[in-house]
Amino acid sequence: MTKSVVLDHGAGGGMSQELISDTIASILGDTYIGEMEDSALLELPGRRIAVTTDSFVVEPLFFDGGDIGKIAVAGTVNDLAVSGSRPLYLTLAVVLEEGFALADFRRILHSVRDTAASAGVHIVAGDTKVVRRGEADGIFLNTTGVGVLERPLHLSSRSLRTGDDIIVTGYLGDHSIHLLSQREGLGFEHRVRSDCAVLNHVIADVLDACGEGVRCIRDVTRGGLGTVVNEFAQASQAALLLSQPDLPVRPETAMAADMLGVDVMYLANEGNLCLVVSPQHTEAALKALHGHDETKRAAVVGRVVDGEPGTVRMTGTDGREKTVDLLYGAQLPRLC
């Protein structure tokens, strides 16, 4: 058996079937992928669903705290969960570069399987394409998720009200700093690991505890906290005021960000939530979050205030207020 991906693995014939049955289906262990029908046929527990899609082009593929397989499952599970839905089903589409090591592919599939199991979701359909050497970089994944909306909630970035508290659940920027440092060999990669995590169980606990007291939740990924809070402010036409001293940032991350000339406010995370809750529910939300290892550092970092609609301000460590802009670009590709 060949040790790396060849073009025939994507040609749809016997070699494709072998890759699907011997590698993909045998690792993922789910029925539909092995069945070779064109669609998975599924029964839902309700008619109101959430759907989300994400491609993953992260580099490097393997890192401390996760890999592209974990990030692909966790990212889509988290996107479903922050909408208030219970994640049920994921599809997995793979683009492989000719020559990619099958051992690495298997390692990624094991990670997909384990992460899906920990999130309680099933991989129900798949697709594999192979492109020639040089036409892709190793492996790209796409996961698309379906969740069911069982709670009578309408979480929305448009629903912020003056007085609401803004909570962040973990250290900012660790995922990005770890990957950037690993790419460049800066040394920080041994001191800061990726925060990549599945958060649907955490979110379910918060919603159980607070119900309609939660205005909205966002997975703080690409664009970082700075982008999320600006999107909230714009969508709700609200004014947000953050407190820089209350932002959870690891000293090593701050140091690395300084060295790299990047701002932790805009760095991607992969296991960090930003929640907006009514002040009556803040304590309950924090209690629920502190019950999980991934979110044990959750803290209030700001609130919705009276002020110019659509803007975000931050009280700095020096006590002065400054504007948190929506960054136009960042030039940091392939962190997810």
Added chain:
Amino acid sequence: MTKSVVLDHGAGGGMSQELISDTIASILGDTYIGEMEDSALLELPGRRIAVTTDSFVVEPLFFDGGDIGKIAVAGTVNDLAVSGSRPLYLTLAVVLEEGFALADFRRILHSVRDTAASAGVHIVAGDTKVVRRGEADGIFLNTTGVGVLERPLHLSSRSLRTGDDIIVTGYLGDHSIHLLSQREGLGFEHRVRSDCAVLNHVIADVLDACGEGVRCIRDVTRGGLGTVVNEFAQASQAALLLSQPDLPVRPETAMAADMLGVDVMYLANEGNLCLVVSPQHTEAALKALHGHDETKRAAVVGRVVDGEPGTVRMTGTDGREKTVDLLYGAQLPRLC
């Protein structure tokens, strides 16, 4: 405004938002993509659904009869429809190479929109990633589809019975020959165009006409008819006998296939169905198929016979029987 894709288009900041709102959402015209929430929230007309996913890495991106946008929508719509479901929702995930022309991206998005409209499906969620120059080849798409199962049918490749007829709905191999010829500049690309087509309306008509008389339907894409009939034979442990003189093949396609040393039986199509129907329903199925331009050449090309389970034989143009093998590989990448 820049004329080609830059890394910041994928960074999640203001430039990403601009690409989404000014280009993607403004062309696709669907609400959810513009809303910037993490998931689309949807109401289904039923609880039984079909889900399928497919990535598209076709080269060239534009061809006579379609482009990567049309193929990405039609392919997933057809996969949903052949399962007996009514296609409703599609997600669209894009991986762009830095430097890709935005004019080409817009052209592809227009094609996505028009094809979705003709199929009657909505693009409900999207994602855009940008990789550096040389890390992908222009643009890769992924579409994932959700359909609703409203008919009390169980179409399955396991349900074939002796005496069933095998129908093919169009010329074999045109899509592949057109693309291979365009890539190599062989001249056939002006005489044979891609058959890329949306077929959910056709399939609905056949199911209306025949109901449970349809055993199963397959979109004859990657791997070609030879692969589909072998999968049928294996899944049902049935013996299939095809008639080569009855296979619809355009003379120009046969000539080009000869020149290229490829077998039309294994060439990918993008608007061609293989149906297995009970003999009592063959006439009704053909009548329904002949009512649509895309399937007006539909014909019976073989049947399920008494014979060795899991095998496919074919009566050649010379009257002799031969085995139709499952091809192991084909070395023809990026036809879809």
